[in-house]
Amino acid sequence: MDFVASLGLILPELILSLTGLVLLLVAAWAGDKASSAISVAGCVALGACFFLVARTVCAGASGPDTVAFFGQFRADAFAGFAKLMIYAASGAALVVAPAFFGRTGQMKAEYPVLILFATVGMSLMVSAGDLLTLYIGLEMNSLSAYVLAAFLRNDSRSSEAGLKYFVLGALASGILLFGMSLTYGFTGTTSFEGIRAAVGDGLNGGTLFGLVFVFAGLAFKISAVPFHMWTPDVYEGAPTPVTAFFASAPKVAAVALATRVAIEAFGSQADAWRQVVIFAALASIVVGALGAIGQSNIKRLLAYSSINNVGFILIGLACATPKGVSALLVYLAIYVAMTVGSFVAVLMMRAEDGTPIEGIADLAGLSRTRPALAWCLAMLMFSLAGIPPLFGFWGKFVVFQAAVQANLVALAAIGIAASVIGAFYYIKIVKIMFFDEPADTIRGKSDWAHWALLAISAIVVSPLGYLLTAWLGKLADGAAAALFLLA
Amino acid sequence: MVDLEQYLPILIFLLIAGGLSAAFVFLPMGVARLTGTHNPSAEKLSEYECGFPAFEDPRSQFDVRFYLIAILFIIFDLEAAFLFPWAVSLDLTGWPGWITMMVFLFELAVGLAYAWKKGALEWE
Numbered sequence: 001m002d003f004v005a006s007l008g009l010i011l012p013e014l015i016l017s018l019t020g021l022v023l024l025l026v027a028a029w030a031g032d033k034a035s036s037a038i039s040v041a042g043c044v045a046l047g048a049c050f051f052l053v054a055r056t057v058c059a060g061a062s063g064p065d066t067v068a069f070f071g072q073f074r075a076d077a078f079a080g081f082a083k084l085m086i087y088a089a090s091g092a093a094l095v096v097a098p099a100f101f102g103r104t105g106q107m108k109a110e111y112p113v114l115i116l117f118a119t120v121g122m123s124l125m126v127s128a129g130d131l132l133t134l135y136i137g138l139e140m141n142s143l144s145a146y147v148l149a150a151f152l153r154n155d156s157r158s159s160e161a162g163l164k165y166f167v168l169g170a171l172a173s174g175i176l177l178f179g180m181s182l183t184y185g186f187t188g189t190t191s192f193e194g195i196r197a198a199v200g201d202g203l204n205g206g207t208l209f210g211l212v213f214v215f216a217g218l219a220f221k222i223s224a225v226p227f228h229m230w231t232p233d234v235y236e237g238a239p240t241p242v243t244a245f246f247a248s249a250p251k252v253a254a255v256a257l258a259t260r261v262a263i264e265a266f267g268s269q270a271d272a273w274r275q276v277v278i279f280a281a282l283a284s285i286v287v288g289a290l291g292a293i294g295q296s297n298i299k300r301l302l303a304y305s306s307i308n309n310v311g312f313i314l315i316g317l318a319c320a321t322p323k324g325v326s327a328l329l330v331y332l333a334i335y336v337a338m339t340v341g342s343f344v345a346v347l348m349m350r351a352e353d354g355t356p357i358e359g360i361a362d363l364a365g366l367s368r369t370r371p372a373l374a375w376c377l378a379m380l381m382f383s384l385a386g387i388p389p390l391f392g393f394w395g396k397f398v399v400f401q402a403a404v405q406a407n408l409v410a411l412a413a414i415g416i417a418a419s420v421i422g423a424f425y426y427i428k429i430v431k432i433m434f435f436d437e438p439a440d441t442i443r444g445k446s447d448w449a450h451w452a453l454l455a456i457s458a459i460v461v462s463p464l465g466y467l468l469t470a471w472l473g474k475l476a477d478g479a480a481a482a483l484f485l486l487a
Numbered sequence: 488m489v490d491l492e493q494y495l496p497i498l499i500f501l502l503i504a505g506g507l508s509a510a511f512v513f514l515p516m517g518v519a520r521l522t523g524t525h526n527p528s529a530e531k532l533s534e535y536e537c538g539f540p541a542f543e544d545p546r547s548q549f550d551v552r553f554y555l556i557a558i559l560f561i562i563f564d565l566e567a568a569f570l571f572p573w574a575v576s577l578d579l580t581g582w583p584g585w586i587t588m589m590v591f592l593f594e595l596a597v598g599l600a601y602a603w604k605k606g607a608l609e610w611e
Contacts, residue, residue, distance in 0.1 A: 003583060021597050028604035175503070212499040226504035275497040 006068035009075040012049035012083065013123050019045040020116040027109035035109040039094050042112040046094070046119065050087045056080045057475055062482030067129065071191050074129045074260075081329055081479035082126040082256035085336050089248035090119045092340045092453055096347055097241040099447045103354045106152060115245065118144035122253035126260070131180045131190040134257060138176070138221065141250055142169050148245065149238040161237025168230040172220030179213025182206055192265040200268050211266055215276050218261070221254040224314060225283035228307045232291070235303035240356060243299055244343030247306045248336045255310070255332060259317055259325060263483055270320040277318045278411055282418070284311030289421035297358050298346050301425065302339075305384060308422050309335050315415050316399045319406035325480035327402040330472055331395035334461070338384050338392055341457025345377045348454065350444030357442055363429065365438025373442075376458045378430045383461040385426035386419055391465030398473075555607050559599075566595055 007014065023038050030037075056066075057080035066076040094112055101107035121140030128134035146169060150162020184190050186206035187198035199207055216227065223231040235243045262273055288308025295301040313335070316328030349357045366374040383392030396419065403412040459465070534541040573580075573588050580587075602608060 021594065024597060024601050025604075028601045171507075208496060209499060212496050213503065216500060216503045226501075226508070229508075271493070272496045275494065276500045279497055279500065 006073070009066065009068040010073060010127075012052050013120055013127075015045055015049055015052075016116055016120045016123065020113055020120065023116065024110075024113050027113055030109070032107065032109050035107045035111065036098055038109050039098060039112045042116050043091050043094050045116065046087045046091045050084060050091075053080045053083045053087070057084060057479065060478030060482065062478075062485045066482070071193055072128075072130045072133045073124075074127050076479075077475075077482040078256070078260070078325075078329075078479040079127040081475060082252055082332075083123055085252045085333055086119060086122045086126070086249045089245065089252065089336050089340060090115055090122075092344075093241055093245035093249070095449045095453060096244060096344060099450065100239065100241050100347055100356070101151075106154075108151070111148070111151065114144045114148050118148070118245075119249070122249055125253045126256040128257065128260065129192055129264075131184065131192075131195075134261070135173075135177065135180065137253075138257070139173065141253065142173065142221075145169075145246065145250060148242045149234055151242060152239050155239075157237040158239060159237075161234045164230055164237075165234045168220065172217050172227070174217075175213055175220070176217025179210045179215075179217060182210030182213060184210075186210060192261070195265040196267060199266060203269050203272055208272060211269070211273060212276060214261060215258070215273060218254060218258040219280055222251060222258060222310050222313075223307055224280040224310050225287040225307065226280075228284065228287065231307055232295075232300045232303040235306075236297055236299045236358075240299065240343060240347050240358075243302075244340060244347070247302065247339045247343065251306065251310070252332050252336060255313055255317075255328070259328060260483065262317060263320065263325065267320070267484075274318050274320060277314050278408075281311045281314035281318055282411070282414055284308065284314065285415060285418040286311075286421070289418060289425070292422070292425045295425075296360050298349070298360050298363070298429075299358055301360065301429075302342055302346070305342075305422070305426075306339065309339075309384075312396060312399055312415065312419070315403050315408075315411060318408060318411060319402045321402065321406050322477070322480040322484050323405055324399075324402040325483060326473070326476040327398040329476040329479055330398050333472060333476075334383075334391055334395040334465075337457045337460040337465075338380055341376070341380045341454060341461065342384070344450050344453045344457065345373060345380065348373055348444075348446040348450050349442050350446070351441055352443040354444045360429065360432060362439050362441045363433050364436035365440065366433040366442060369438050369440050370442060373454075374433045376454050378433060379458055380461060381426040381429050385423040387423070389463045391461045391463070391468075394466065394469060552610065559602060559607065562595065562598070566592070 019041065023041055026034060026041075027038060056075060057077050060077045061080065062076050066074055068075060093115055097111055098107055101111065118141045121137050121142070121144065124133060124137030125141060126137075128137055146162055146166040149165045150159050152158035180190070183195060186204060187195050189195060189198065203211065220227040220230075235246065238246065262270075262277070266273055284307050288304050288306075288311060292301050292304035292308070295304065309331075313328055313331050316324045316331060318324070319327070346358070347356070349362065351357055363374075363377075366377070379390060383390035386393045386396040396416075400412045400416060403409075403415070460468070569591070570588070573584065577584055
């Protein structure tokens with residue numbers, strides 16, 4: 001494999017990083033008034049990469065032709081599928097931001113640049129074929145994310161979120177590095193292929209510790225219980241467009257990364273990590289559901305909702321079968337649509353003068369004051385709860401089906417039972433919007449970008465989404481097959 | 488007979504989780520107990536500054552500009568730390584190694600240009 005072929009495989013990352021560097025200089029010289037032009041340029045770059053990657057996903061790319069830089073990087077269909085979701089979610093984060101920051105004149109030209117750099121990092125994460133590529137991608141994403149969380153410098157909550165995210169993120173990176181160094185020490189290699197060969201005939205004590213520490217570090221990044229403590233605080237404090245970004249793109253990247261480590265590096269020892277994943281899955285579902293019940297802030301509620309959803313996603317990983325990984329990818333795709341939609345709806349909760357509103361009580365009677373917004377939000381909530389005619393149900397269905405087929409009937413049964421708890425608080429929001437006396441505080445106008453994104457995600461989660469199932473399933477199967485072929 | 492050994496991974500996982508949460512709760516308490524003023528008296532609590540009464544509050548804020556300089560210093564210090572091993576192993580890495588380092592230097596140069604233009608290098 002020569003360097004030209006390798007460079008061809010990392011073309012999307014090259015485009016994104018070069019665009020990021022150029023836009024960084026533009027941001028410095030042209031200043032904040034150029035921020036909308038920079039956002040547009042960032043969206044164009046993301047769109048170009050989206051179409052570049054879409055080709056490899058549709059072709060179901062796999063095998064040695066997708067390995068770049070001597071196994072450090074994998075541009076297969078699995079990575080491509082995750083990248084499509086990441087690019088789409090990052091694009092959404094760029095589109096919703098100007099209206100939010102612009103109102104108070106805090107739209108800085110660095111915002112799109114940071115999103116682009118975070119996206120490069122996430123691209124590297126999902127394509128990692130080596131523990132070092134993994135770590136570099138993860139840190140590249142995390143460093144941008146810490147700054148983004150603290151983006152409203154004059155807002156104490158935003159600064160607090162940034163600091164909290166930084167301290168706990170650094171701790172998670174430390175745990176991850178510790179696990180990686182143990183793995184390296186006991187297997188003598190950092191490449192996933194080498195680790196796979198080394199652990200083929202059983203784990204020794206040191207590798208086992210390494211494996212568990214790596215998974216603990218990754219659990220921090222995907223905010224799975226018991227490493228979820230930072231999520232509600234960071235999601236509440238960070239500016240809402242940034243929260244929408246955190247809940248979608250980095251989560252996809254971290255889940256895809258955990259899947260790749262589990263299947264590709266430790267695939268032969270599935271029994272060892274499966275119990276960790278099962279525990280994290282069930283704990284996330286239950287804690288996410290119970291924690292959300294008492295919340296009065298919609299962003300905190302959605303943070304718990306994302307913890308809850310990670311639990312369902314991990315059920316797909318626990319199967320450790322191609323079917324399970326395919327179900328995980330389908331669930332992730334639907335989850336991204338629902339999350340982006342819900343956060344756009346939160347962004348549209350504004351007072352008369354445009355100040356953002358985050359209280360759940362302010363949603364009271366929204367169906368009478370703002371019917372369109374209320375109906376879209378109701379649909380998203382029903383979909384998150386997994387009520388059948390909506391698309392959220394399909395994600396849960398494929399995940400549980402894969403679990404049953406992998407002989408994890410008990411896990412599937414407990415998961416289904418626990419998803420009922422989650423339905424309570426989703427439907428409570430619908431009840432507040434449709435049956436309570438109007439609070440009539442949400443009166444602000446929203447711009448067309450928000451309406452467009454809300455409409456797109458509402459259409460995706462609506463029963464119309466089922467038209468996508470065959471196509472989505474085929475792409476996800478191809479992606480999962482690529483992962484298991486290399487493994 | 489259930490083979491308990493197969494549950495070692497989940498045990499380690501829970502120990503990490505439990506250990507971390509316990510550390511967050513109890514470590515500050517323990518540290519405060521061991522290092523805090525256990526038996527405070529007025530004399531012990533008074534400040535000491537070379538025999539004088541303190542002139543001013545020691546917890547004065549200092550300028551964020553120091554942090555900026557420190558961060559920029561660390562970046563270029565690390566760059567130098569990378570350059571040494573690169574330079575001595577260039578005969579092994581060849582052109583790919585050379586190009587990679589030039590890309591790295593270029594990226595740092597872009598960062599420096601950004602910081603310069605933003606005024607991070609100006610004291611006043």
